[in-house]
Structures are given as structure tokens and as C-alpha cells.
Amino acid sequence: MSGNPSWNPEQYLRFGDERLRPAIDLIARLTLPAARRVADLGCGAGNALPLLAARFPGAQVLGVDGSAAMLAKARENGFETQQADLAKWAPDAPFDLIFSNAALHWLPAHETLFPRLLRALAPGGMLAVQIPAMHAAPLRALQDGLAASSRWATQLGQIRSAPPILEAGAYYDLLRPLTRSLDLWFTEYLHVLRGEEPVVQWAMGSSLRPYLDALPEAERPAFLHDYAEALRPHYPRQADGSVLLPFRRFFLTAVV
16 A cells, blocks of 8 residues: 555554454464564554563563654653664664564565565574455455545545555565575454444554545545445444454564
């Protein structure tokens, strides 16, 4: 997706527990016995930073993100942060662990991005990544469909783009020759959401940001109304009023 979306920490953290679960699962799969330098790329509001610090006591844990608002939230817990364009991030010294939870799918050219991140690791270091695999799900596909509709194409049509993520086999072929070990897997979560239009509220904290940024503030409610109408048949209410959101994610760990 094109552009650098704005980020609202409060909106993102409305579903903070659900968004943190993949990070917890990824940390559980880290096989590094120790690490002195750890970078969390796209750390956002810093949800995973305390978990990484607990996993590697005594390590320097750095949160890297492009959003000043998100980093301000991360610094509230006393962590070191760096504001940087993740697509161009190049550390001065190698890291033992480069960790990224739900961030790299915003960046283009994974064919060059992932090898570059491997080169930023110390010998024996690990790259650990989770990215959403939702581009074909209604949550995501209906955003592009709405942007291409006659009502919204003039303002939003230029935002539509193919997701930069690759097929799992392409990541394997790209990274296996560069690594000592490589592990790939998918997990589908089933989030139980509550409240008014909860799937819209979820998307407002992440994938809807570029679309909302491109619209005048006065027109955003109409776009959100149209999006909610399109989503409703795909995410019906349960008997207790909650909504189930299936969310598929792709994980990889690579050791150099």
C-alpha cells in the first residue's frame, strides 16, 4: 500500500490484547539463548518491548518506528526508541535479534528488504517476523473494492495497490540460501470483538488509515458508513452480540 499512514495510538490500542497475541506467540518461538542487542522494527506503541526485555534480561532493547505519536507512547515505559523510515533503516552496529510484529507488510520490495535485514544481524542472530495475511479477506478486500467504486474512486482510487507480501514459498526460496535455519508458519486467530461496528473500529486502527488520511475529515463518516454496510454480511453478530473476526497471520524466524 502506498504512502505513510498516520497512526493513532489510542485507536490502535482499543484492541491491544488481540494485536499483542501474535507477538507473544512469536516470542515463544525464539530459539536464541541470549541477545545483547534487540531491535523491534515497527514497534508502534511499544506493546512488545516489555516482553522482549523480559525474554532477554539485560539486553539493549530498541523500538524503531516511523510514527512520532506511537514512539511517544512507547517511551512512557522507559524504552529507548528511534524514529526512522523502516524501508531505509540501517543500524550502525549489528543486532542479535531483529523482531517485527505486524509492520513489514507496509513496506515495499520484500525481495530486497528481507536480505538487507539479515545483513544487519550479528553472526548467529535471528530475524523474527509476523505479517498479516489478510489481503484476500473481506476486512481488507472490501477496502480496495470501496476505494474503486464510483463514489470514492476519484479520491481513493490511487491508494489501491497489490500487497507487497510474497507467497510463503517465495520467502523460503529467498531466505533459505542466506540462513542457517528457517522456520515458516501460518496461524489463524479468531478474535471476539464487541461494541458498535467492531470490525470497522479494528480496521480504523490499522489498514484503513491510508484511506482515511486521503479523505477530508467531513467525508470520513460517509466512507466508514459505506464500509460498515459492506462488511456486515461477512461478519454477522453472534447470539450474544459479539462479532468473530478470523485473522490469518504469517510468521517466520531465520537464523544467520
